[in-house]
Amino acid sequence: MASYSDPADLAAIMPSRDILELAVDDGQIDDIEDDEVVAVLAAVISEADREIDAYAGQVAAVPLAYVPPLIRHLSSRIARYRLHARRSHMETPKAVVRDYEDALRNLSRIASGAVALATGPDVETVPDPGGVLVSAPERLRFGDRTWRRFPRV
Secondary structure: OOOOOOHHHHHHHOOHHHHHHHHOOOOOOOOOOOHHHHHHHHHHHHHHHHHHHHHHOOOOOOOOOOOOHHHHHHHHHHHHHHHHHOOOOOOOOHHHHHHHHHHHHHHHHHHHOOOOOOOOOOOOOOOOOOOOOOOOOOOOOOOHHHHHOOOOO
């Protein structure tokens, strides 16, 4: 199975020096492409992908055959959080925690069906030509308080 994101995705959202600080255990490596660093990044990405599969598996077959850009984005954000979690003695930056929590909210919306996963780069979702596409809250409630706001005719 191919990963939903890769080390280049992590390098795009965080400085290389931070990746090295979080991924290297002995402090002697200064190359992001070193085998030890690549192995650590592969492990945190794999953890992120398993977390994504737990949610996406509610609505699609996992692992996903096509990786939508949203899933790539979520995988890299979760992996960044997992990379920081390797250093429990260091405080995880608030922005990293916020991105992780946002990712979980997005995954919950995917699992509930509120957000649909793209099925492929060439697939375009088109409503039935005779139908109507409607988007609305799950349930509208009109009680006495709501009706009192409207003028009587």
